[in-house]
Amino acid sequence: MTKKRSIWIAIFIAVSLLLSACGEKSQEDVVEELQENLEELSGYKASAQMKMNTGQEEQKYNIDVWHKKEDFYRVALSSDESENGSQIILKNKEGVFVLTPELNKSFKFQSEWPENSSQPYLFQSLVNDILSDEELVFSTTESEYVFQTKTNYQSNNSLPLQEIYIDKGSYTPVLVKVLDNDKNVAVEVSFSKFEVDPSFGENDFEIEKNMETAALDDEDVPASGDVSDDTFAVLVPNQTVGAELTDRIEEDIENGKRIISTYSGEKNFTLVQEKRDVVPTLSSPQEVNGDIVNLGHAVGALSETAVEWDYEGMNFYLASDQLTREELIEVAQSVVGTEVK
Helix, strand or coil: CHHHHHHHHHHHHHHHHHHHHHCCEEEEEEEEHHHHHHCCCEEEEEEEEEECCCCCCCCCEEEEEEECCCEEEEEECCCCCCCCCCEEEEEEEEEEEEEEHHHCCCECCCCCCCCCCCCCHHHHHHHHHHCCCCCEEEEECEEEEEEEEEECCEEEEEEEEEEHHHHHHCCCEEEEEEEECCEEEEEEEEEEEEECCCCCCCCCCCCHHHHHHHHHCCCCCCCCCECCCCEEEEEEECCCCCCEEEEEEEEECEEEEEEEEEECCCCCCEEEEEEEEEEEECCCCHHHHHHHECCCEEEECCCCCCEEEEEECCCEEEECCCCCCCHHHHHHHHEEEEEEE
16 A cells, blocks of 8 residues: 555545534435434424516515325415415315315315425425435535435426425425526525424314415405405416417406407417406315416416416416417416506
């Protein structure tokens, strides 16, 4: 053994001992502890803010997550800028639902959510993405473990990577950055609260309880009855994939109004917007053939040729046999521009 090689070996051993003494853990140690912590959790409650930079302007939303082992979830999405109530993704023993309490409306999905796609605000989804990526990149800061992993957005290939920041002390998520193809931050989820093993009420994951509670949280939003307004805000997409508005039809419907906007170009699409003056009484959830998609400002139902969602007390339906699923999402996410009629 040469003297030079002996010196390098001695340095390597010294550095290894120093790191060990400082308590630095390896990637394998951290991943194993993350997995163990997740398996031992009976549930959690988390609060976070989500910022989306997928459109022309940054949008901010508040997210409250409840999870009870094994398979109960409640994700409430709301916005400080919106005067209307939240939407709720609910999973219980009956299935997967999207609730819009303001409209007394609910959708039921034949879906494997949340396992079928990455969810940047769900702890178990983040851990599963870490466990399934054999090429993940691991680093540390003074207070956090950082993982860069691949994402699994089946309906959106334009967000391939994410950075997951895990608190070194509690092994709970602190921050998630979802990156686009140019490695710009497109979505950022910042956790302000993460409570492990909380208690839950008997009906916390039931539809009727959540519809009633959400409506009561906003005193300006009635559970049913007259919701008429003097103005009708026609929302238009800021992103049209090169198409232009070529026709618009306004028609009266029972207890409300419908706007049908046609956009023509290299790829054509139709946007239908409805507002009803009277909220119907709560009925059975409407069965949906599609996937849950987070549009930022709303939670929608995505199929191969259409996406439907509720926002600001109105229903939207975007349809096209020419747009891809990614383009349907891109256009739907941008339907926030306003024309007042």
